[in-house]
Amino acid sequence: MSHEVRVHSTTWLASGVVQVEFRDPAGADLPAWEPGAHLALQLGNGTTREYSLCGDPADRRSWAVAVMREPNSRGGSSWVHERLTAGTLLKVDGPRNNFPLEPAEHHLLIAGGIGVTPMRPMAAELADRGGDWRMLYCGRSRQSMAFAAQLRDIGGDRVRVHADDEHDGPPDLQAELADLAPGTLVYCCGPEPLINAVESALPDPSALRVERFRAPDQPPSTSDDGFDVVCEDSGVRVFVGPDVSVLDALADAGVDVPNSCQEGVCGTCETKVLGGEPEHRDHVLSPGERESGDTMMLCVSRCRSAELVLNL
Ligand code: FES
Numbered sequence: 001m002s003h004e005v006r007v008h009s010t011t012w013l014a015s016g017v018v019q020v021e022f023r024d025p026a027g028a029d030l031p032a033w034e035p036g037a038h039l040a041l042q043l044g045n046g047t048t049r050e051y052s053l054c055g056d057p058a059d060r061r062s063w064a065v066a067v068m069r070e071p072n073s074r075g076g077s078s079w080v081h082e083r084l085t086a087g088t089l090l091k092v093d094g095p096r097n098n099f100p101l102e103p104a105e106h107h108l109l110i111a112g113g114i115g116v117t118p119m120r121p122m123a124a125e126l127a128d129r130g131g132d133w134r135m136l137y138c139g140r141s142r143q144s145m146a147f148a149a150q151l152r153d154i155g156g157d158r159v160r161v162h163a164d165d166e167h168d169g170p171p172d173l174q175a176e177l178a179d180l181a182p183g184t185l186v187y188c189c190g191p192e193p194l195i196n197a198v199e200s201a202l203p204d205p206s207a208l209r210v211e212r213f214r215a216p217d218q219p220p221s222t223s224d225d226g227f228d229v230v231c232e233d234s235g236v237r238v239f240v241g242p243d244v245s246v247l248d249a250l251a252d253a254g255v256d257v258p259n260s261c262q263e264g265v266c267g268t269c270e271t272k273v274l275g276g277e278p279e280h281r282d283h284v285l286s287p288g289e290r291e292s293g294d295t296m297m298l299c300v301s302r303c304r305s306a307e308l309v310l311n312l
Pocket of ligand 1: 259261262263264265266267268269282297298299300
């Protein structure tokens with residue numbers, strides 16, 4: 001669902017990281033959200049970018065996101081840094097939550113760099129619940145790490161801040177994850193090398209919850225001969241060739257499906273499947289959701305059967 005919001009303020013949080021606070025232009029309450037949720041900002045340069053909400057879910061008057069200026073920005077973070085000033089109006093989609101904080105006996109939060117943004121409200125929530133949790137927050141240098149002091153205020157000794165330039169490089173994740181208490185859920189958000197290191201160090205993959213900024217490289221699809229897509233409601237039938245996404249094939253046939261990242265990481269293009277066997281290639285659905293085959297992400301996922309029937 002789209003909302004128009006106004007930039008209320010911008011604040012420097014750390015080197016290269018700006019926080020943007022949005023409010024409803026008429027001062028109304030904004031839709032509720034829970035830790036882990038993100039907004040998709042419709043930037044005025046024609047692109048859409050997802051950013052995790054990093055403020056307080058109890059504050060219904062404002063939404064806040066923190067954006068790090070990427071050295072090789074594809075037009076998202078540089079646009080936010082250069083063009084979003086107090087008073088700017090823009091459209092946002094969401095909030096949407098692909099990274100919800102599930103109940104567990106113990107939680108371990110691992111954040112890398114700007115991956116701290118969903119973790120700040122998660123840490124506050126876990127501290128409020130009074131559960132057993134701890135957090136490892138890694139970054140290249142302390143001056144580039146947003147929310148470090150705030151997280152120490154929230155969690156005290158439960159929060160360990162690891163700045164690579166104060167040590168001999170990144171933390172030893174093998175050691176960090178070696179003796180996890182049974183019943184621990186590990187939440188990780190950060191750059192791909194950090195996520196890969198956590199994935200390989202964690203003995204039980206089902207204990208890991210991950211949110212990615214970008215889709216990792218993956219092998220080509222196995223359904224490379226193409227398949228037919230049938231839209232149940234409209235009756236549109238379209239052939240999806242090996243080099244085109246379901247999303248693009250449908251758009252060419254006049255069926256527009258809301259989308260944002262086009263990399264299978266945001267969940268905006270999730271669509272109900274009524275028939276056929278999806279080949280899931282996204283990074284949003286859980287193993288259980290994939291197995292059920294109820295929905296799929298049309299921007300990246302394919303089909304193993306000759307025909308795919310969608311609720312469109
Ligand atoms: S557009 Fe983001 S998952 Fe498809």
